[in-house]
Amino acid sequence: MTRLFNDPAAFADEALEGFVLAHRRWVRPVSGGVVRSVPAAPGQVAVVIGGGSGHYPAFSGLVGPGLAHGAAVxxxxxxxxxxxxxxxAKSAHTGGxxxxxxxxYAGDVLHFGQAAEQLNAEGVETRCLAVTDDISSAGAEDLDKRRGIAGDLPVxxxxxxAAEExxxxxxxxxxxxxxxxxxxxxxxxxxxxxxxxxxxxLFTVAEGRMAVGLGIHGEPGIGEQDVPSADEAAELLVSALLAELPEGVDQARGQRAAVILNGLGDVKYEELFVVYRQVAGLLAEAGVETVDPEVGELVTSFDMAGVSLTLCWxxxxxxxxxxxxxDTPAYRKGDARASAGRTDAAEQRDETAEAVPPATEESRAAARTALAALTAIRDTVDENAEELGRVDAVAGDGDHGIGMSRGSxxxxxxxxxxxEAGAGAGTAVGAAADAWSDRAGGTSGALWGVLLNAVAAALGDTDRPTARTVADGVGEASAAVRRLGGAEVGDKTMVDVLVPFAETLATATAEGEALAPxxxxxxxxxxxxxxATADLVPRMGRARPHAERSLGTPDAGAxxxxxxxxAVHGVLAAPTGR
Structure with missing residues (x-):
């Protein structure tokens, strides 16, 4: 278990701060992550990697000459x-x-995709690539649905x-x-x-058993079997990968492969070497030439006791x-040394805070009601965070309650x-949307950011919102969430609740009902x-590989x-509600 921490909610920020202080030669901090301490040559393509904390050396540990130009964490x-x-990305960009x-992963796809759209709109040519190396997470016919695990590194x-060239x-x-x-x-x-x-x-395995086909976010495996010997584990890993050769690799014999035996946090180096001894032998027997193999902790999952094998043909x-x-803090090969550079905390670049736009008194009053609603949302989420995590852990990674608590x-x-600064309702809710997205991260963070921004756009900073205005904003939020996330009713996501909520609200207000009723x-x-989502099986997200496990349990986001x-109804129904 993780023993050394202060406030759990501050763990990721404090870990990144300490990482930067320990590795000033390679990295300097920027808002949201790190970039190289010495910028790349002008015109070089900037490779920016990223994801959640808890996977070190991925992602911040891989920033430096010959590898990433920056990492969003x-x-x-x-x-x-x-x-x-x-x-x-803007801090790492040098013109190329x-x-x-x-x-x-759904949250990464959403957030990185949004960032790419925004960067391209600002004139920074940007492309995206999601790594899909995990054969256990989807079949060969659904390569685009596979998740990325330790195969991140060779990709x-x-x-x-190539960028360095x-x-x-x-x-x-x-x-x-x-x-x-x-x-x-x-x-x-x-x-x-x-x-x-x-x-x-986040999951347990019975004594003497092991999970097969694990994820790196605490997702349970796709199956279980008895704990093998080290040689038997090697045979399982090698045979699984040799059974599915990529297109263009007709047969293993005579092929070369980059090989990574990765420890997930609690399997130590000596154990990995014992397993690798057999991995190397089995690959040699199959006629595979290993090239610069890597054995160690490269993509971890806190203290998970696990191991993965990666072959890049x-x-x-x-x-x-x-x-x-x-030459990076956690990965070094050949000659690509980083030059010393300043990484003072004062160098951290934050986007300039925008002045609060003018608003009418009617909109400021609505902003105070919106703040009361956000207070109720925060309190409700905090009261139910543990239960939301338990529901999410049935087939997912169990972090929904934590993420919702951070976001709200x-x-x-x-x-x-x-x-406090005198903002109208649209500006106040828009600020809440951006903050929720920033702090929650993940799929729910992206979707709640989009949802609240849609409502903010409908509210504006001028008029006193009417019931129809609010209903229209919720309707646009429903449409925006579906556009961004790709989910529809029946996929076992928050959309299963958002759509009927928005439609019922639209119908009720069209019939002349006041907002509270x-x-x-x-x-x-x-x-x-x-x-009703308890009767559905998930068709999207991290829970999809474990769909049957979620039967009988509602979707955490829904x-x-x-x-x-x-909880918001309680605010609207109060004497000061609107």
């Missing part, structure tokens, strides 16, 4: 927000464009080495796609990890890029500051819809949304 097991990614790279490395953005993207297409990983685990402040792991181009020099708390603080009617529909809209 989110909260524990939660993607960084689009704003954080954009800030890191940006390639954003991350594991194929990141290939792209970064001075290749243009289109070529760097091509190399990254090529490396990703030829990379496969498979893992096993003997116990789950325990998040800072938690008193139990090389051709002449990929071998040159794999063996090229790199940050949203409340941002809105309170905006109201209309919201009550819509909240009742939301509660019924959330309960459940939290139902709790929230009911």
């Amino acid at each position: 989110g909260n524990v097991f939660a993607s960084p927000s689009a704003r954080q990614i954009r800030t890191v 464009g940006v390639l954003l790279m991350y594991g194929n 990141f490395k290939a792209a970064a080495a 001075g290749r243009p953005l289109a070529e760097v993207v091509r190399v990254a796609r090529h490396a990703n297409a030829r990379t496969r990983s498979f893992g096993i685990a003997f116990s789950g990890c325990t998040l800072p402040g938690a008193d139990h792991p 090389l051709d002449d181009e990929l071998e040159t890029l794999w063996t090229a020099g790199a 708390g940050a949203a409340h603080r941002a809105a309170a500051a905006a109201v 209309a919201w009550d009617r819509a909240a009742t529909a939301a509660e019924a819809a959330a309960k 459940h939290s949304l139902a709790l929230i809209v009911r």
